Amino acid sequence: MNIINKVTLRHLKENKRRTLVTIVGVIISVAMIMAVSTLAVSFQDLLIRQQIANQGEWHVLFKDTNGKQAQSIKGNEAIKTLAVSKSEGYARLPDSKERPYLHVQRFDENGLKQFPVTALKGRLPAAENELILSQRALDSGGFTANVGDTVTLELGTRMRDGKVQTQSDTLVIGGDGPAETLEEITPKIYTIVGIMEHPSWEGYFAPGYTALGYVELSSLTDEEVFDSIAVFKNVNRSMLDRSLAIAKENDIKKVEHNRDLLRYYGVSGNEHVTTTLYSLAGIIMLVILVGAVSLIYNAFAISVSERSRHLGMLASVGATKRQKRNSVFFEGAVIGLISIPLGILAGLAGIGTTFLFLNSFIEGALNITQKLHLVVTPMSLAAAVLISILTIFVSTYLPARRASKIAAIDAIRQSHDIKLTGKKIKTSKLVRNIFGMEAEIGLKNLKRNRKRYRATLFSLIISIVLFLSVSFFTQNLERSADMSEANLSYDIQIYGNNKGGLEEIIPLTNVEGVTESSLLQTMYLNTRVELEKLPPLLRENAEGDSSLTEDGYLYGIELYGLERNNFISYAEEVGADTGDFLDTANVPAIVIDSTSFQDYESRKIIESKTILAKEGEKLDVYYVSDDDGTEQMLSKIEIKKMTNVLPMGAFGGGLGNLQIIVPDYVFQTLINSGTEKLVQNYAYMNSSDPMKTQDVLNEAKPSNVYIYNVHEQRQRSQQMILFMSVFTYGFIALISLISIANILNTISTSIALRKREFAMLRSVGMTPKGFNKMINYESFFYGSNALLYGLPISLVIMYLIHLSLNNTFEYQFQLPIKSILFVVLALFLIVGAAMLYSIGKIKKGNIIDGLKQENV
Incomplete structure (x- = not known):
């Protein structure tokens, strides 16, 4: 070690307080950099593990393959593992409350490992005549079976308009279009070997409850069609092209990428999550660097000022500019050698402790089942070390240059400061x-x-x-x-379609724990509004809009029919005279005159008036006929009161939409053969214990009624x-x-x-x-x-x-x-x-x- 560096070390030892404060400052800076980089990597790992837990571990799905193609894919050097999946068909469940089918799907051993399947009773299937049932199929599907039972299922293929329907295709029974049918029905005998948790990867609107069977890849012939599910060895951008090349080589027409999982690796076409994650980490690191550079720079700048006479005396006995400059760099290196390792350990300890705290409520906050793990990759560690070194270098560069320029006479006389x-x-x-x-x-x-x-x-x-x-x-x-x-003012929403009517919903509002409820019927209609009555924001863009005709600007109407007692309370709240709503012939109504909405072009949330009308005016209301698609006059609605207060359950719309509230007895007068299909029924309620109330409602509700827990x-x-x-x-x-x-x-x-x-x-x-x-x-x-x-x-x-x-x-x-x-x-x-x-x-x-x- 040369004499300059020895003098530098001695100076650091003699100024223990300043040296200690500088070291502590650098440790804090390095700890924060390490914590942020570790947080980004750990959170990415959490998202990957959670996606695998929800939807299974797979990267590419090769659809409609045969045995020869599957064996070729399995032998490709880029493939880590290959699972196969084959749909056996659907069996009707006549007693089901929600879904009409039981869907039998067979996996091989890899498939049962890669997709999350948790056996509550019994075991997983290991032979082709064995099944494991979803607990939900027993609870809500009306299917009766125990572990060890032998059952016969009438399995068929779902068809609609000549096309085969899969689990991802929406269920259609009745309606205006062609209804789906169950065809090619074949009886099959299975032994129930287990009961499993409801699969998280089963779609929310899947038409059938899942039952899993077993299949061996070697038993599948070239005539059988099934799906091959691949996990690649290396998850990078090239795997997307590689998967398409494999499909082309084997003449496979349909390829699906697991973009929900791949985007968390940062290799899919949609990389917004990864980009956001690392951008946020980068911004935070930049803020940290500004504070760290300021701290360390000031420490070294003052150090140079304090040592200026020493440096000047060294210059008088022959120290070169380079030696003086390097003495400051050496001081930075010594500080770094002490601070960076300690900072990295402190950062890992700090973020690890934070994870232990967060894991206690992370499931409720993010609706996930996985825990945050402390993940340290070579890249995150290297990034923290390099950024810390760069920070110290930037902090010492200017003081080092200043030190190199100190002249001997000026330094000894202190005339430069x-x-x-x-x-x-x-x-x-x-x-x-x-x-x-x-x-x-x-x-x-x-x-x-x-x-x-x-x-x-x-x-x-x-x-x-x-x-x-x-x-x-x-x-x-x-x-x-x-x-x-x-801004929802209720805890639970109940929805029933127009076929169900309020008669099925009303009893549900009286279950245990409900403290307040509101019954609503809705209908979507149209009206025409004169140009001068449009709010300024809408009028600016009305010219040239296809919605503007000689009769006025086309408005959408959300008509709400509020139960009598609820309406009286609401009318009193907004200052309306309840006596004005007794004459049903004039269709008296309350109109919401302001709204807050998101403009999707500017992506801003904006407040505006809905219409520049006055109380006492009337609106011509139309509905669209199902027969020929033309507008049919329904009635005139008289505006009795204008307010910005919405009743429980009603939502504000955007520009060009009106929310109109009438009593239920007025609403009934507007229902005819043309509008009855437009009616939807809702109930909104508050509860002293929303979670318990939801459980009670789930047990009591009929199959065509749906419940949404807003409180949760x-x-x-x-x-x-x-x-x-x-x-x-x-x-x-x-x-x-x-x-x-x-x-x-x-x-x-x-x-x-x-x-x-x-x-x-x-x-x-x-x-x-x-x-x-x-x-x-x-x-x-x-x-x-x-x-x-x-x-x-x-x-x-x-x-x-x-x-x-x-x-x-x-x-x-x-x-x-x-x-x-x-x-x-x-x-x-x-x-x-x-x-x-x-x-x-x-x-x-x-x-x-x-x-x-x-x-x-």
């Missing part, structure tokens, strides 16, 4: 008159050493900008999440916001640590370098009271100037964040007053505490020793 010309240190008389002589001395000191003052001020400004930017982003993220959730979804949304807040506020806490370490390190070191100055002031009679007054003014001057620059910069960044979020959510920019007040208070407290702590140590020192100090 200290500015003693009258013009440079001139201060206003107001400072002395208002704050006293001590304040003037403090201000002159800041002016005489501008480089040190600017380094400290820059540190404070960066801290303000970092904290306010991140806290503003977090607050707006939560606000956007709240806006994205529909609302809870998950709130948990998701909490989940995000853990990371964002944890990030704010770590940013705050960097900022505080930055301020403490910069100010305390700056004060420590002024020992001689303070000793001189004490030697000429400055009292402790005057000393404190000078320091208080300097603290105020640092804080006020930092706020003078930091707040405007922060406001600009916050407004840019607001504009970015406004691409999706349109709301007014609001200053984060609480965050700003917190920053102002915290800044003065931290600066004042740092100054007083440093001065307290200097005051304890001997005046003679202070005057002997050689550094500035």
Whole structure:
């Protein structure tokens, strides 16, 4: 080791406090970088494992293959494993509450492993005459069987309009189009060997409950048609082309890629999730780097100033520019060698502890079953190390260049830092008159050493900008999440089609736990509105629109028929006279006159009037005939009241749509042979225990009634916001640590370098009271100037964040007053505490020793 590096090491040992603060700052920076990179990789791993748990592990599905083609695919060097799947057909379930069929599907051994199948009783099938049934087929399908039973299933092929229907094809029975039929029915005998959980990979609208059988690839002939499901050895972009090449080689016409899984690997055509994940990680790392570079740069800049006389003396005895520059780089390397390993360990420990906490409620927040695992890849580790090295290098580059330019005479005389010309240190008389002589001395000191003052001020400004930017982003993220959730005032929704009617829904509103309910019938109709009655936003684009004719602009109407008692309560709430709605001949109605909607072109949420009509006006209402598709006049509706309040269960529409509310007895007068098919029936209810109420409803409801638990979804949304807040506020806490370490390190070191100055002031009679007054003014001057620059910069960044979020959510920019007040208070407290702590140590020192100090 050369003499320059030995001097550098000695300097680091003698300045233990500054060295320790710098090391701690770098450790925090490296820990955050490592935590963010690990978080991105771990979250990607979670998404991959969850997708496999839900839909099975497969990359490419080769449809309608035969035995020869399957063997060829299996032997390809790019294929890791190959599973086969064959549909045996559908058996009718006459007693089913939901789905009319039992679907028998056979997997080979690999298929039963790759697709999530969990046996609740018994075992998985191992022979071609064995079946494992879904528990849901027993509970809701009306199928009766126990483990060990032998059953005969009448299996057939679902056909519609001459085409074979699969599990992914929507069930069609009756309706306007051709109905599906079950054809080529063949009886088959099976032994029930197990009962399994409902398969998560079974589609929500699948027409049949799943029953799994077993098949051997070797037993399938070239005449049989089945699906070959491949897992590739290497998941990368080339596998997409490779799979198509395999299909071409084997004359396979249909190929499907598991894009839901592949996109989490970042190799599918739709890479938005991966891009978003790594973009967010990149943005967070950039913010971390700004704070880290500021902290480390100031530490090394002050170090160079402190060592300037040593460097000058080394230059006087022959040290070259390169040696002086390298001494600063060497100092950075020593700090890095200590800090980077410790930072990586600290980052892994911190994110690992966070995962343990999050895993306790992650299932509810994200509706997933997998846990977050701490995943460290060579790439994430290398990225953290390289970014940390780059951060230290950037932080030391400018101080190193400055060190190389220090001339021997200037360094020994300290003339390169200290500015003693009258013009440079001139201060206003107001400072002395208002704050006293001590304040003037403090201000002159800041002016005489501008480089040190600017380094400290820059540190404070960066801290303000970092904290306010991140806290503003977090607050707006939560606000956007709240806006994205529909403001629903009920816990449970019940839906029944027009065939069911309200008579099947009404009894469900009286089950145990229901505290409030509302019955609604809806019908979608049309009306024509004059151009002058259109709201400004709609009128601007109405010209040339095909919806505008001589009769007016075509509006869609959502007509709501509210149960009598519910309507009376609603009418009183909006200030309408209930007596106005007794005359059914005039079809009296309440019209919603404002709406909030998402504009899909600008992707913004916008508020607007729906129609510029007045109470007492009438609207001609039409419906579209099923016979010839023409508009048929239904009735005139009289506007009795206009309001922006929606009843429970009603939704606001976009421009060109009206929500009209009438009592149920008025609604019934509008139902005829042409409109009866348009009627849909709903019930909305609040419950003291929504989860328990849902269970009761599921047991009591008929098959043509559907239940949606809004409360459960609302809870998950709130948990998701909490989940995000853990990371964002944890990030704010770590940013705050960097900022505080930055301020403490910069100010305390700056004060420590002024020992001689303070000793001189004490030697000429400055009292402790005057000393404190000078320091208080300097603290105020640092804080006020930092706020003078930091707040405007922060406001600009916050407004840019607001504009970015406004691409999706349109709301007014609001200053984060609480965050700003917190920053102002915290800044003065931290600066004042740092100054007083440093001065307290200097005051304890001997005046003679202070005057002997050689550094500035």
